[in-house]
Amino acid sequence: MKPRHLTHTDTLQLPITGNGPFNFRHTLWKPSHYATGLEAHTETRSWRTFRIDSLIIGVALTNGRDDRTISVEVFADGDYAPEHRDRLARRLTTSYGLDEDLAPFTELAADVPAMRDPLHALFGMRQSCPEDHFEIAVIALLLQNTTISRTTQMTRNLLTRHGRLVHFDGITLRAWFTPAEIAAVTAEEFKERDRLGYRAKTLPHFAAFFRDHHPEDLAAADNLVELFQQIKGVGPYTAAVMASHASRDPAVFGVDVWNRKILARRLLDTEDAAPEAIHEHLTRLFPGHAGTAALYLVEHEYLRTPVAPLLPLDAIKTWNQELRPSTS
DNA sequence: CGCCAGGTAACCC
DNA sequence: GGGTTACATGGC
Numbered sequence: 001m002k003p004r005h006l007t008h009t010d011t012l013q014l015p016i017t018g019n020g021p022f023n024f025r026h027t028l029w030k031p032s033h034y035a036t037g038l039e040a041h042t043e044t045r046s047w048r049t050f051r052i053d054s055l056i057i058g059v060a061l062t063n064g065r066d067d068r069t070i071s072v073e074v075f076a077d078g079d080y081a082p083e084h085r086d087r088l089a090r091r092l093t094t095s096y097g098l099d100e101d102l103a104p105f106t107e108l109a110a111d112v113p114a115m116r117d118p119l120h121a122l123f124g125m126r127q128s129c130p131e132d133h134f135e136i137a138v139i140a141l142l143l144q145n146t147t148i149s150r151t152t153q154m155t156r157n158l159l160t161r162h163g164r165l166v167h168f169d170g171i172t173l174r175a176w177f178t179p180a181e182i183a184a185v186t187a188e189e190f191k192e193r194d195r196l197g198y199r200a201k202t203l204p205h206f207a208a209f210f211r212d213h214h215p216e217d218l219a220a221a222d223n224l225v226e227l228f229q230q231i232k233g234v235g236p237y238t239a240a241v242m243a244s245h246a247s248r249d250p251a252v253f254g255v256d257v258w259n260r261k262i263l264a265r266r267l268l269d270t271e272d273a274a275p276e277a278i279h280e281h282l283t284r285l286f287p288g289h290a291g292t293a294a295l296y297l298v299e300h301e302y303l304r305t306p307v308a309p310l311l312p313l314d315a316i317k318t319w320n321q322e323l324r325p326s327t328s
Numbered sequence: 329c330g331c332c333a334g335g336t337a338a339c340c341c
Numbered sequence: 342g343g344g345t346t347a348c349a350t351g352g353c
Contacts, residue, residue, distance in 0.1 A: 140335095143333095144336070145349095147350095150352085196350095198349050199348095232337085
């Protein structure tokens, strides 16, 4: 599979309009996130791909000098039209919470001892979710009841076989498939070829749901967690990930066996605890912002030993080699 | 081997 | 309703 070359097409300056501090590095790069090949980060620069309809866009992002702007170099092919500029700007602004008010959370956190170190180390970090609802649902699906190494393997299989490979600004990255692009793929194929196991039969349900429900419709729903759980294969965890990440509800967070133990240790001083106990505790300490609080605690846990560390600048070439499959 | 992973649906009473 | 159990797969 040869990468498609995207050419430099546009430049954006995105203002940080939301109240509160903005931490460029820890907003775009999350120490706890596993490697997908959809993005790459060095100390000062980030790259990411986006699908906007069928268009494939690559962006290179850097922090503005005043910490209140993000500079975006846009790479695309010939289909990039003026209307895409606004949609991309909105998508980036939402994905990284540039217009969100972080102050209510930081004020609550100032009074919570367990939050002292995370708040200090990650000050100004916001939720990041470059994925749309469909894409984050697939990520959450691949996290269900398995190890990160297998999640990484399944992600690689899916993106290699059904996604795209693009090259821009000196880097090679994968890009997502759209619901329409996997509409014809059978559950059997997902299982046998992409090694999805029992998850294989739920992926077609995801594609069908998001072909019929566009992101705009979802904003109108009043109980998203409930709505999302109507999709076969989406339970409380996946629905909460979708609501907290793609819908950016700061009050919501998905509890799984992994963050359950982290939060139990940090908040309750025990090795493990019931999900309800954790949820209740965090909701009481951070009314309306429990999800943001959980984000800070979990990312701080991984800050010293990131799952996918920042790349040294000179590692990009090696990275490109690894991402290109050597097999036909 | 058996157990467990960054869960969920289907089944039981 | 609330408490089991099967579900695929790979790593240890």
